[in-house]
Amino acid sequence: MRYISTRGEAPALGFEDVLLTGLATDGGLYVPESLPHFDLEEIRSWRGLSYSELAFNVMHPFVDDAIPADDFRKMLDETYSVFAHKAVAPLVQLDTNEWVMELFRGPTLAFKDFALQLLGRLLDYVLEKRKQHVVIMGATSGDTGSAAIEGCRRCEHVDIFILHPYQRVSEVQRRQMTTVQGENIHNIAVRGNFDDCQRMVKESFGNQSFLGGKTQLAAVNSINWARIMAQIVYYFHASLALGGPDRSMAFSVPTGNFGDIFAGYLAKKMGLPISQLVIATNRNDILHRFMSGNKYEQHQLEHTLSPSMDIMVSSNFERLLFDLHGRDGLAVKTLLENAAKGPVSIEAYRWKHARKLFDSDAVDDKATCDTIREIYEQNEYLLDPHTAIGVRAARNCRRDQAVPMITLGTAHPAKFPDAVAESGVSVEPPLPAHMADLFEREERYTVLDNNIDGVQAFIAKHWKNA
C-alpha cells in the first residue's frame, strides 16, 4: 500500500514511513493511494469474530507487507486485551434503534486509546527493526496526551513530550498524563491555550534543528494515518453487532479534528453500508458552519464543557477536501492557503456532494447539559459531555427511524465530572476500579512559558540520549 499527500507534491511513501512522518513535506496529510474494498459477503463472514480478529481483517490491507501477518495479529491481540471490557467496544441501547458505542473502556477512558495503544506498539516494532529512536512531540487539549502517554510508556525507542495548556484541562485529564511514571515520559504545561501548544508542535516539525540531528520527531496527533486506520474498525464492529452489513447504519460522531468521523467515511467507502454520518460539534462549529453555508472560516476559540472538541480548525478535514476535489492536490493546497487568510468556499457542486455525505449540528453547553440530564432521567445512564453532543445531534439530524443510529461514546463521564454536575444530575460518576486511586498518585510535570525556544531547549535537554 502506498500513501500520497493531500497537497500533491510530497513523495509517495510506504506504511512504515507514513507511520513515522507527521505532516508531508508539502504541508499535506498522507492518505492511501487507493482504498481496499470489501463486498457484503466478505463483511458478512466476519460476524462473530473477536474485536482483534476483525481489526486484523480491516487493517491488514493498509499495513500490507510492512509487518508479517502473524506479528500484526499478535500486536492486535495485545492492544485490545488492555481494554476493560471483553467486547472492547460494547453497545448500549438508549431507545428503539438508538445506541451508544462505548469507546471509553481503554486505559485512559476515551476513544483515543483505540488508536494510540496500537500506534505505540507499531512504532516500537518498526523502530526496533530499523534501530532508530524518535521523539514524539504532541499537543493535547486533554485526551490525546494521556492516551499517547499510555500508548508509549513501554516503548523502548520513543521519548514522549506532551504539551498541554496550563490550567485548561480537567483535573482528571491532567492527572491521567502526569501520574504515569516512566523515564521516557515528559509532560509540559504551557502558559497558553491549546492552539499555542499546537502551533509550537507544528513549527518544531517544520524545523527540527533543535534536536541536533541525533533523533527525529514523530507525530501522534490525529493527522497520523495509523490513528485514522485504527478507528475504521469500530464502525464495522458496530454494524456487525446490529445486523449489518444486511442493513445500513447511521452514526453520530462528536467531532473536533475530524479524525474519528473521517474514519467512518472511509468505512463507508470500503463497502460498509452507512446511510448517514452526523458531524456533531460544540460551539467551536467551523465544520457545521461549512456544512450549512459553504463558508469555511475560523472564529475565536471558545472554551466549552466539551474541551476535547475545543478547536478552531479541523486538521483532518483536509483529507475530505482532497476527495471532494477529485484528489487534486494543487486545488487543496490553493484552497487551504487562502483559508489561512480569510473565509473560503468551494464550488457549489462539490459542497452539495459533501452535504450528501454528512449532516451536521452544533450543540451549545446548555443543550449538552440538557441532554446529559434527559438521558440520565430516562435511562439512568450517564453521558460525558462529548457523547451528549453526539446524542443530541443524532436526535436533531436523524433521517430514518428504521435505521439504527449509533452515537460514538468518546469518553467516560468520570473524566468530566464538572459537566455532569453542571447538568444538574446529582450522582457523581465514579472512576472505574483501575483508576480509583488517581487522585492519590504522584504528579510530574513542568510549567513553561508560551515560548517555542524554551520548549525546544527543554526537549533537547531531556530526551533519553541527549
Ligand SMILES: *Cc1c(COP(=O)(O)O)cnc(C)c1O
Ligand atoms: C478527541 C476527542 C473528540 C474529537 O475527535 P476528533 O477525531 O478530533 O474529531 C471527541 N470527544 C472526545 C472525548 C475526544 O477525546
